[in-house]
Amino acid sequence: MAEKQTSAGKDDYHHGNLRVELLRVARDMLEAEGINALKLRAITREAGVSAMAATPHFGNLRGLLTALATQGFEELACTLREGNGRSVKDAGLAYVLFAVRNPGLFTLMFRGDAINRHDAAFTHAAQQSFGLLGQLLAQTEPPKTHKSDVGGEVGQAALWAKVHGLAVLAIDGLLAPLVVQSGFADHQEAFLAQALDAMVGPV
Amino acid sequence: MAEKQTSAGKDDYHHGNLRVELLRVARDMLEAEGINALKLRAITREAGVSAMAATPHFGNLRGLLTALATQGFEELACTLREGNGRSVKDAGLAYVLFAVRNPGLFTLMFRGDAINRHDAAFTHAAQQSFGLLGQLLAQTEPPKTHKSDVGGEVGQAALWAKVHGLAVLAIDGLLAPLVVQSGFADHQEAFLAQALDAMVGPV
DNA sequence: CACCAATCTTTACATTGTAAATTATTCTTG
DNA sequence: CAAGAATAATTTACAATGTAAAGATTGGTG
Structure with missing residues (x-):
């Protein structure tokens, strides 16, 4: 009973890296279907x-x-780190662009009813991304929040909500009518950058 | 074969209002489980x-x-109409409060892969809510968007993204750490109102 | 009353996730 | 190198789901 199929053939058992292979396949299907x-x-x-x-x-x-x-949050952290010492808009834009360029993955990352949020690796990766984002967003902006916002949590939530809302609406296709109506045609990313400009930096 | 169970008893066949009954049951289960x-x-x-x-x-x-x-969008439109001629913050707050008080329903309303977005009644209700929200948000704010935003679509997207992002993050429980850390304890709605203040009115 | 359309039930089937038992492979240890 | 243990993968089985198809029941209309 030597061979099984004409497939890869290496070894059916102990595939070697079935874990990463399954993740790769799953991710492809996620973005494709x-x-x-x-x-x-x-x-x-x-x-x-x-x-x-x-x-x-x-x-x-x-x-x-x-x-x-988890893999998604690790990549998001990488992306945030790349556009590093720059402005708040760059950090926010990196967040939004990651979302619209990996819509399925981004959706999964925030679908609490499909994943296990108490998983150790997941929690670690997510916290890292969130902390990094908060740090980047806060580095330029202690905006005019109410005087009771001593720790800056309200301002941080506001900034996060701005970029996250833009990401979610864009992924859901709900901004498409506004994009075409505004003359940006099929340049959604330019429209998003413009919207970010209108949000985070009206100082 | 008169009666079947000790239940309502009216008539098993031709329940009469099974449609609304199913929607009621479904909604209860949605928010409960x-x-x-x-x-x-x-x-x-x-x-x-x-x-x-x-x-x-x-x-x-x-x-x-x-x-x-669809029912959810109709209720949202009602809620938006109630807090009518008031400020942008009130409209935004109405949106966010509807979300956090009906988290399951709000989630379903935007879960495009679980519903049929081309359904006529759904499209009508959603468009009505979106139009109303845009109208309310724009009534006070032609903010300092870029000069190329002639129609105001960029500003409108920015405002919608703010309130929607806040709603989504709150529903997902992702703001909870910030809420407690900021001293608002279990008054999440007050925290949300504060965050809205920080977002929509920094003129 | 007879008929028809709408409503609801029953039955059947393909698909899914996963528990349990089995088989195959690799690793470890003598 | 020869077991034995541990890991990896398969096979089988089962409960649950959505829904297609066909039958049963009711209300309305001629």
Whole structure:
């Protein structure tokens, strides 16, 4: 019973890096077919393994999605770090651009009912991204919040809400009518940058 | 074969208002158990009818959820109309408060992969809410957007993004740490009002 | 009353997630 | 190198879901 199929052939068992392969396949399907195409059977089928092959690596579907979302937050942190010492608008724009360029992943990262928010790795990655974002956003802006906002939490929430709202609305396609109506045609990213300008820096 | 159970008893067939009853049950389950408790079989079971009883009224599960989301947008429009001729902050606050007081419903209203956005009634209700919100937000604010924003679409997107982002983050529980850290304790709504103040009116 | 359309039920089936048991492979240790 | 243990993957089985199809029940209209 030597060979099984004409497939890769290396070794069916102990695939070696099935974990990263499953994450890769899942991510491709996520961006290609949307978030509710992320069925465990579909992912494993696409990867050429049996349905239960994911169990040793992720436990269950929720575990796999959590790992994928974790990866997303790690990449987001990287992206935020790249546009580093620059202005608030750059940090905000990096956030929004990451979202609209990875819409499925970004959606998954914030879909609390599909992942396990108490997972250690996830919590770590998310906290890191959030802390980094807050730090970048606050570096230029202690805006005119109410005097009771001693710690700056209100201002930080306001800044985060601005960029996050823009990201979510853009991903959901709800800004498309405004974009075309404003003459930006198919340059959504330019429109988003303009909207950010209108939001974060009216000092 | 007169009676069936000790239930309402009126008539098992031709329930009369099964449509509104199913929507009521679904909404209760939505807010009580979260959005992924909205299974067709669970809803019909809770309503005391067979699994396929929803078909004549909604077609399928997506149709039911779409009707529920439509109802949500109608209520949102009502809420926006109530706090009418007042300031932008009031309109924005009405939007955010509706969200945090109906978190499941609000989430469903914007979950494009669970509903049918091309449904006529849904489109009508959503457009009505969006138009009303834009009108309320724009009535006080032609803010210092770029000179190229002739139609005001950029400013409108910015304002919508602010309130929507605040709503989404609050519903997802992501603002909770900031709320407690800022000393607002369990008065999240006061925190949200403060954040809105910091966002929409820094003229 | 007879008929029809609408409403609801029953049955059946494909699909999903995953628990349990099994098999195959690799690693460890003598 | 030869077991034995540990890991990885498969197979099988089962409960739950959405819904298509066909049958049963009711109300309204001729």
